[in-house]
Amino acid sequence: MAKIGVADTTFSRINMAEFAIGTIKKNSKHQIERYTVPGMKDLPVACKILFEKYNCDIVIALGMAGPKPIDKQCSHEASLGLQWCQLMANKHIMEVFVHADETNDDRGLYQIAKNRTEKHALNAIELLKGSEALSKYAGMGKRQGKEDEGPVKTK
Amino acid sequence: MAKIGVADTTFSRINMAEFAIGTIKKNSKHQIERYTVPGMKDLPVACKILFEKYNCDIVIALGMAGPKPIDKQCSHEASLGLQWCQLMANKHIMEVFVHADETNDDRGLYQIAKNRTEKHALNAIELLKGSEALSKYAGMGKRQGKEDEGPVKTK
Amino acid sequence: MAKIGVADTTFSRINMAEFAIGTIKKNSKHQIERYTVPGMKDLPVACKILFEKYNCDIVIALGMAGPKPIDKQCSHEASLGLQWCQLMANKHIMEVFVHADETNDDRGLYQIAKNRTEKHALNAIELLKGSEALSKYAGMGKRQGKEDEGPVKTK
Amino acid sequence: MAKIGVADTTFSRINMAEFAIGTIKKNSKHQIERYTVPGMKDLPVACKILFEKYNCDIVIALGMAGPKPIDKQCSHEASLGLQWCQLMANKHIMEVFVHADETNDDRGLYQIAKNRTEKHALNAIELLKGSEALSKYAGMGKRQGKEDEGPVKTK
């Protein structure tokens, strides 16, 4: 069994960690390590600590971004931090960010957050199986947070 | 007891370090190490030195950004520096940046700076307790510098 | 013989890895190592693992970006991750990204993806031959995904 | 006595190093090491060399940016380079950048460059004294290149 880190925030208006933990428990016997930080930009170092101190094999980083330009800048900075963290650790982080402007009501936001988190929790489980575990879905237009787009139609 | 670094600037129009130091003293017995630099972009290396030379366990980085596009660019560069610093040190930095265009009078700016600094000082104290100390607030829509937004309403 | 990594995504609506693998097999006897991840931003660490764990000599990173501003931000973050990865590994990654807004129908997208992937697979094979293997084409206005522009006309 | 690096450019239309060197000599007995490069983007590695080969304790990086969008991109890249450099060296760089669009005549540009360079040369001297040397000015709204803004007025 592997160990999956689940990093989440108090900024988020949805308890996304619950979706991640539920999906992992339902679909695997992997251990789970939780780490809650204030906001998105605190996630990269939390992931680094989950890798190095807690020996996680993969981390699911859960965040919610506000609707303003400064919020996009924050999510960009957090994403770059997650890139460096992965390259320093040689391990995957599933970035699950929900943007407040993806929908215009709380109900929609909840659905996106749930769908995106659960699908990426499954992706994390697949990646732990090896580099070709997801190859059967390559080029299939998979989406998280909404319906799959599917492959292009050329006929 | 841990050691908390408080890094602040002469550029800021508000002595944010006072709020941070007051909150830490009131709510903990942690040691405090102060480091004052000219501006935001001098904060990342100050934090690095606070971690490596002064052995701080966490740092609160306090900065104020002007209202112009070049100021947003500066805060973006400072934020990325703080990301790298955290990943190099494997320790948290609470980024407490106030933007001059968040409000249109000095009084409002002061309130935002005070509220954001004090709440993040408390966050720092919580993070020192461990990775799940903040989990009870996960997904609660916590905000610093203004009222909490609270969790989504789906019913 | 060298080992070429082929990293691709389930997000892409086209199985770009097939084009890359077909071109490599047709034009060389290099070994191929496949790695499929969910999306673009998962490619950099996959490339890093292909270099370090699978001993690849070069990697072809295949991704498709959506048409929205947030998608451009994602591809920018992925590109920066690929830059760091290459500098850490001292090995080339051929970045083959297709943007949904490069054309307005699935057929066109398919042609761009096929042409760009195949040409960059050939570039990877050339780079494995040495630092001057491509010098004969220097300044020739080569393009991937569309017709070459050719050198400037100054007469 | 410490050693202060002064890095400047041939791109700049003002000999900013003269202001820096004059201020350092007038206010301290620190040694000075000069490094002149073509443009802004050559400054970060010059600073790195000043730290590692010339053993500078702090560097003042002097640059001038043109007025076009591509010039803003250049100064952003240079600033990020300076961030990494500082974090790698654990030493401060005073970034003194003047932007051609800050004013509309040569005379104004000269005044900004002189004022900003001299004030940051003094900041460098202060930082060499220790982490709290500037704390007496914390939150005072200090500015370089123009008049101080001063602290907020809340009464």
Place this chain on the structure above:
Amino acid sequence: MAKIGVADTTFSRINMAEFAIGTIKKNSKHQIERYTVPGMKDLPVACKILFEKYNCDIVIALGMAGPKPIDKQCSHEASLGLQWCQLMANKHIMEVFVHADETNDDRGLYQIAKNRTEKHALNAIELLKGSEALSKYAGMGKRQGKEDEGPVKTK
């Protein structure tokens, strides 16, 4: 004698390496090492390899960027890669990028590319002489790719 790396691309519509090599041969006895890659974003790791595998003392990185927003993003990513590369190697890279939108005809583009490349090849030769070789031109408003602007006029 030192060794100068010349990195160029097949994407460029002008054989900029010829200008660089011609200028180096005419003005010095330095060795030259050539490295041709597909595009701009392949230059940073090529420079890294020129430093580490080929022992170059300095590199001239020659690239041409297209006129679209995505091309600006590419050149930004390449520039950041060059920044990191220099900081990792402690050696200079002369970034010589030509942007297709700097002029509106092939002839003008050729002149810019030739002028910028030749001037930066001379800059590389000067930097090899030491940190103050260019100090005599500090603040002189030197430009590459066009006429020098010269120092500000304050009288």
